Amino acid sequence: xSGTPTLHAGAAxxxxxERMPTIADVAREAGVAPSTVSYVLSGKRTISAETxxxxxxxxxxxxxxxxxxxxxxxSASTKIVGLVVPLRTDVNVPVIMQFVAAITVECRRHxxxxxxxxxxxxxxxxxxxxxxxxxxxxxxxxVEADEPRLESLRGTGFPVVLIGVPDSPGEFACVDLDFxxxxxxxxxxxxELGHTHISLLGATPAVYDRGTSYALRFRAGFEEASRSLGVxxxxxxxxxxxxxxxxxxxxxxxxEPEVTGLVVHNEAALSPLLxxxxxxxxxxxxxxxxxxxxxxxxxxxxxxPLDAVSIPANDxxxxxxxxxxSQLRGEAVEQELLPPHLTVRGSAVPPRRG
Amino acid sequence: xSGTPTLHAGAAxxxxxERMPTIADVAREAGVAPSTVSYVLSGKRTISAETxxxxxxxxxxxxxxxxxxxxxxxSASTKIVGLVVPLRTDVNVPVIMQFVAAITVECRRHxxxxxxxxxxxxxxxxxxxxxxxxxxxxxxxxVEADEPRLESLRGTGFPVVLIGVPDSPGEFACVDLDFxxxxxxxxxxxxELGHTHISLLGATPAVYDRGTSYALRFRAGFEEASRSLGVxxxxxxxxxxxxxxxxxxxxxxxxEPEVTGLVVHNEAALSPLLxxxxxxxxxxxxxxxxxxxxxxxxxxxxxxPLDAVSIPANDxxxxxxxxxxSQLRGEAVEQELLPPHLTVRGSAVPPRRG
DNA sequence: GGAAGTTGTCGAAGCGCTTCGACTGTGACA
DNA sequence: TGTCACAGTCGAAGCGCTTCGACAACTTCC
Numbered sequence: 001x002s003g004t005p006t007l008h009a010g011a012a013x014x015x016x017x018e019r020m021p022t023i024a025d026v027a028r029e030a031g032v033a034p035s036t037v038s039y040v041l042s043g044k045r046t047i048s049a050e051t052x053x054x055x056x057x058x059x060x061x062x063x064x065x066x067x068x069x070x071x072x073x074x075s076a077s078t079k080i081v082g083l084v085v086p087l088r089t090d091v092n093v094p095v096i097m098q099f100v101a102a103i104t105v106e107c108r109r110h111x112x113x114x115x116x117x118x119x120x121x122x123x124x125x126x127x128x129x130x131x132x133x134x135x136x137x138x139x140x141x142x143v144e145a146d147e148p149r150l151e152s153l154r155g156t157g158f159p160v161v162l163i164g165v166p167d168s169p170g171e172f173a174c175v176d177l178d179f180x181x182x183x184x185x186x187x188x189x190x191x192e193l194g195h196t197h198i199s200l201l202g203a204t205p206a207v208y209d210r211g212t213s214y215a216l217r218f219r220a221g222f223e224e225a226s227r228s229l230g231v232x233x234x235x236x237x238x239x240x241x242x243x244x245x246x247x248x249x250x251x252x253x254x255x256e257p258e259v260t261g262l263v264v265h266n267e268a269a270l271s272p273l274l275x276x277x278x279x280x281x282x283x284x285x286x287x288x289x290x291x292x293x294x295x296x297x298x299x300x301x302x303x304x305p306l307d308a309v310s311i312p313a314n315d316x317x318x319x320x321x322x323x324x325x326s327q328l329r330g331e332a333v334e335q336e337l338l339p340p341h342l343t344v345r346g347s348a349v350p351p352r353r354g
Numbered sequence: 355x356s357g358t359p360t361l362h363a364g365a366a367x368x369x370x371x372e373r374m375p376t377i378a379d380v381a382r383e384a385g386v387a388p389s390t391v392s393y394v395l396s397g398k399r400t401i402s403a404e405t406x407x408x409x410x411x412x413x414x415x416x417x418x419x420x421x422x423x424x425x426x427x428x429s430a431s432t433k434i435v436g437l438v439v440p441l442r443t444d445v446n447v448p449v450i451m452q453f454v455a456a457i458t459v460e461c462r463r464h465x466x467x468x469x470x471x472x473x474x475x476x477x478x479x480x481x482x483x484x485x486x487x488x489x490x491x492x493x494x495x496x497v498e499a500d501e502p503r504l505e506s507l508r509g510t511g512f513p514v515v516l517i518g519v520p521d522s523p524g525e526f527a528c529v530d531l532d533f534x535x536x537x538x539x540x541x542x543x544x545x546e547l548g549h550t551h552i553s554l555l556g557a558t559p560a561v562y563d564r565g566t567s568y569a570l571r572f573r574a575g576f577e578e579a580s581r582s583l584g585v586x587x588x589x590x591x592x593x594x595x596x597x598x599x600x601x602x603x604x605x606x607x608x609x610e611p612e613v614t615g616l617v618v619h620n621e622a623a624l625s626p627l628l629x630x631x632x633x634x635x636x637x638x639x640x641x642x643x644x645x646x647x648x649x650x651x652x653x654x655x656x657x658x659p660l661d662a663v664s665i666p667a668n669d670x671x672x673x674x675x676x677x678x679x680s681q682l683r684g685e686a687v688e689q690e691l692l693p694p695h696l697t698v699r700g701s702a703v704p705p706r707r708g
Numbered sequence: 709g710g711a712a713g714t715t716g717t718c719g720a721a722g723c724g725c726t727t728c729g730a731c732t733g734t735g736a737c738a
Numbered sequence: 739t740g741t742c743a744c745a746g747t748c749g750a751a752g753c754g755c756t757t758c759g760a761c762a763a764c765t766t767c768c
Binding site for chain 2: 020063065066067068069070071072073078080083087088093094096097100101104105108113114115116117118120121127128129131132133134240241242243271272275300301302303
């Protein structure tokens with residue numbers, strides 16, 4: 001119907017169900033072929049400034065957005081990253097949230113969206129997403145030493161990034177804080193101040209039982225550092241809840257009165273721990289030195305600001321996404337441990353002469 | 355090439371990049387038409403038991419999974435729910451995580467996956483997902499009184515469920531705990547015990563400034579209940595961190611010494627609050643009665659187990675998904691406030707005679 | 709014993725996009 | 739002035755699935 005003037009409602013909010021504008025509509029609107037619109041959008045072929053302007057005007061006028069499914073089908077790329085998150089309401093939920101936030105933000109920067117997968121769904125979720133082509137890459141948090149969710153992906157070359165390091169990472173990209181080095185830093189700090197008896201108060205027993213990668217690596221680093229620095233050390237898992245913490249503290253002070261320094265790897269236990277120590281007459285730092293592994297904001301807002309190795313959730317999350325993107329570009333798989341940093345805030349001092 | 359025997363590798367893990375089996379492959383394998391395979395999968399037409407068996411065997415042998423993009427394109431349904439989550443590392447992160455977990459699990463029960471959207475992305479994220487047909491429905495957490503993210507959806511009929519209640523929900527489905535009734539329950543509990551001066555220690559100031567729906571409704575309910583029960587009440591926002599909490603407690607005890615009961619709507623403040631009260635000689639419950647609004651596990655693991663109205667994250671999350679599903683079935687939009695329940699654990703007792 | 713269902717299957721037409729090859733001008737170069 | 743290269747555009751062929759209409763082959767029922 002050339003010659004017939006076309007009326008347009010402008011980019012008025014189109015009612016749902018009302019047919020969304022397609023690339024063909026835009027093409028008609030701009031007087032070009034659909035493929036030309038596609039090339040304007042993707043930039044994969046040169047387009048004259050004039051044509052581009054007309055197409056862009058059409059897009060704006062119609063309020064056009066490419067259909068994600070059609071795009072995925074035609075291009076074999078979904079622009080979606082699958083993220084396997086531990087959703088159990090465990091101890092370190094805020095930390096997990098920081099990771100998720102960092103990953104999501106970074107994905108958006110690369111024009112990717114995030115599909116949420118729970119680790120409780122197990123291996124099934126991963127293969128559903130991969131085999132159904134629902135995502136272009138997968139990031140797995142809270143990796144265990146022996147990682148069952150990934151068996152189906154071994155040898156497939158599908159882009160995977162692990163946050164944490166399993167026993168045999170093999171072909172998978174990994175990124176995480178260097179927890180072993182972090183533990184060493186904590187022990188060193190206390191040892192330098194003159195402490196010779198140091199205990200690790202760790203995560204809940206379940207975390208160790210499950211073989212959670214980072215907890216094991218921190219514990220191993222603690223034991224290794226204690227040995228090499230010649231200090232005596234003990235390790236205690238700490239359950240959730242005020243009374244759990246109190247009972248661990250009671251037992252520790254009773255059975256190992258020589259302990260003057262604590263390394264704490266359990267965000268949730270920090271606050272009740274400080275309180276329990278105070279009640280028992282071992283106020284921090286005078287009666288007990290404490291070095292923690294926790295996010296900065298938690299270390300800062302305790303009753304006593306804590307010397308702590310921070311958990312660089314933002315850096316790790318960002319790096320994880322970058323590793324995924326580099327695999328999508330076909331680059332080689334990397335494994336990367338971020339160096340720890342300890343911030344001194346005053347919760348560790350030389351031990352009382354005894 | 356009929357007559358040529360076909361060799362199959364079985365459901366061996368197919369290398370990524372190696373062409374995934376399609377519905378046509380399954381059809382060939384089973385000796386039927388592709389549409390027949392589709393009908394076996396969807397159950398939308400009757401299929402003989404024999405044919406079904408052959409098709410299912412083919413699916414198993416090839417390890418076939420329908421391609422999500424193709425399916426979305428052809429059926430105009432993605433089997434994905436968009437979930438807008440507040441990812442700021444705010445106070446009540448564990449609670450948010452509970453909601454997310456409940457929603458995700460319930461979505462999976464309905465064979466839906468969850469696309470994670472951050473509220474920091476604002477309205478853009480919502481329209482990207484809706485207009486790009488990336489999801490069939492959207493659930494929005496952490497709704498504000500004046501909800502800007504949803505303007506683009508008004509009048510479109512796109513399925514939306516809000517967790518929380520904005521000033522003008524209009525056409526949108528809503529579900530949440532009845533925070534006003536919850537506040538009333540807390541005040542009633544203290545009033546029945548004989549308290550006549552009650553303070554609300556609430557969320558961080560930012561939460562109120564932002565107009566967060568649930569915080570405002572709780573505060574309004576508190577004020578209304580205080581008035582109607584004839585008790586005097588005051589309201590204090592409480593910032594994050596130990597020292598913030600201490601300073602609020604100091605000021606409260608100094609400026610309103612008549613207060614004998616506290617209603618606390620701030621999970622993160624609970625532990626430092628109890629500690630601060632003890633330090634000031636107002637041990638709970640003898641020197642100060644406390645009723646909280648928080649998840650059960652938090653109430654239980656405090657130094658003093660708390661009388662608390664629980665936050666039924668699981669129920670709300672599940673209900674939100676159900677409301678989304680019912681909209682997808684074309685049913686009417688509902689708005690629903692869940693009744694609060696108070697569990698007595700001993701942190702509130704009659705005030706000292708004074 | 710033919711009309712009128714049922715039941716089970718097939719073929720083909722899309723869904724909205726990307727991408728490949730082909731085609732038309734145009735300017736550069738010899 | 740003929741030849742090449744290249745910028746700019748188009749048309750058509752899929753991507754893998756769903757779904758509609760058609761159509762055999764059986765049943766049923768008067």
